[in-house]
Amino acid sequence: MTPLDQKVKTSFDQEFWDEYGYVVIPNVVPQANLQALIDAIWAYTGKDPHKPTSWYQEPLLEGAMVNMSNAQPMWDNRQAPRLHEIFTELWGTEKLWVVLDRVNLNPPVNEQWHHQGFLHWDMDPTKPPEPLFQGVLYLTDTTEAMGGFQCVPGSHRRLPEWQATHTADEGTPPSGSAGSDWMMQIQHPIKEWVMQGLEAKSIPGKAGDFLIWNVALLHGNGKNVADQPRLAQYISMSPEGTARHRSLVYGGEPLRQARINSWRCGPYPAIVANALGVPEGVINPWLRSLLDNPDHVHTLPQPRSTPRLTEAQLRELPALLAARKPWADADIVDAKITGPQYGISGSFLAVELLSKQVADLLKARFGLTFTAEPAHLTDLGKKLLGLERW
Numbered sequence: 001m002t003p004l005d006q007k008v009k010t011s012f013d014q015e016f017w018d019e020y021g022y023v024v025i026p027n028v029v030p031q032a033n034l035q036a037l038i039d040a041i042w043a044y045t046g047k048d049p050h051k052p053t054s055w056y057q058e059p060l061l062e063g064a065m066v067n068m069s070n071a072q073p074m075w076d077n078r079q080a081p082r083l084h085e086i087f088t089e090l091w092g093t094e095k096l097w098v099v100l101d102r103v104n105l106n107p108p109v110n111e112q113w114h115h116q117g118f119l120h121w122d123m124d125p126t127k128p129p130e131p132l133f134q135g136v137l138y139l140t141d142t143t144e145a146m147g148g149f150q151c152v153p154g155s156h157r158r159l160p161e162w163q164a165t166h167t168a169d170e171g172t173p174p175s176g177s178a179g180s181d182w183m184m185q186i187q188h189p190i191k192e193w194v195m196q197g198l199e200a201k202s203i204p205g206k207a208g209d210f211l212i213w214n215v216a217l218l219h220g221n222g223k224n225v226a227d228q229p230r231l232a233q234y235i236s237m238s239p240e241g242t243a244r245h246r247s248l249v250y251g252g253e254p255l256r257q258a259r260i261n262s263w264r265c266g267p268y269p270a271i272v273a274n275a276l277g278v279p280e281g282v283i284n285p286w287l288r289s290l291l292d293n294p295d296h297v298h299t300l301p302q303p304r305s306t307p308r309l310t311e312a313q314l315r316e317l318p319a320l321l322a323a324r325k326p327w328a329d330a331d332i333v334d335a336k337i338t339g340p341q342y343g344i345s346g347s348f349l350a351v352e353l354l355s356k357q358v359a360d361l362l363k364a365r366f367g368l369t370f371t372a373e374p375a376h377l378t379d380l381g382k383k384l385l386g387l388e389r390w
């Protein structure tokens with residue numbers, strides 16, 4: 001029996017879940033947590049909720065995703081006991097790890113931001129779905145027009161029908177289409193088949209609502225045609241010792257260490273960002289780009305606030321980094337390679353490890369002082385991370 005077959009769920013309407021493939025549970029975290037995370041997202045991105053022009057500055061990533069992962073308010077939501085109760089019911093075990101996922105800030109479309117929304121699966125649609133659950137926490141009241149979560153209700157039941165009547169080859173997107181990318185924004189044969197007679201629906205919600213969906217549900221987020229940005233945090237849990245990356249990954253001890261490292265190194269990108277005078281959300285893609293192309297070290301991101309480093313230190317920094325080559329350190333290279341196996345946290349880990357190396361270099365060379373306290377974890381949070389075992 002898989003967890004999906006269990007019929008005893010007290011948190012939500014089982015019939016609705018079976019029929020539509022998602023369910024909304026209200027008030028899963030205290031309202032104060034929501035505001036703390038909203039403030040943290042604005043600070044991370046360097047945007048101002050009251051200045052719409054700032055919403056369209058960098059970082060503005062595909063899907064309106066924001067790559068923050070270890071901020072204290074994110075952990076405060078992840079370790080909210082109510083959320084753990086819900087996933088305990090779903091999985092039939094309390095021994096869970098939380099997915100080290102990210103947040104979303106989707107501003108209204110305009111001439112700079114054309115996000116039309118997307119629908120996709122985070123699984124291989126030619127393979128039978130695993131009993132996996134994904135979740136999104138609404139940080140603000142979100143109307144249908146705001147580009148929040150959208151899905152094709154019932155598509156989770158149609159997908160196995162497609163699989164029963166087609167071969168995997170028939171699911172291959174035509175060459176030249178973007179159907180094989182994870183967003184599946186353009187034509188994809190399985191998506192088209194599954195959607196016949198069904199409709200995409202935007203799911204509105206109140207601040208503090210938690211929407212859980214079945215991994216087999218065609219889902220994504222929408223086009224924001226309102227006047228306020230959509231803000232949300234992705235939260236999911238899977239059994240201890242696993243991560244979610246298209247399918248369930250059993251990572252054992254290396255995965256546990258990677259997760260702990262990610263949490264421990266979580267404060268360092270902000271330290272580097274402050275040293276350079278840019279928001280953390282701008283330093284993140286720059287550090288990420290060094291992993292692929294170290295030549296990017298010669299172009300520092302433009303300061304947006306007063307850097308902690310002096311002008312002379314900033315001038316010296318590229319040559320210093322080019323000589324030290326922290327991106328070539330074995331643990332960083334390893335984290336980059338193994339990233340996909342660890343789900344989203346793996347790709348973050350390489351950046352976090354790199355930022356620690358850079359911060360340590362700034363300390364050794366320029367005497368930069370800092371404290372790097374990882375997010376505070378409750379007893380539950382320690383288990384949900386893997387710092388302590390269940």
Ligand SMILES: O=C(O)CCC(=O)C(=O)O
Pocket residue numbers: 104122134136148149150219220221232234
């Ligand atoms: O932004 C959303 O609510 C949907 C996110 C999504 O598609 C995903 O996490 O896979």
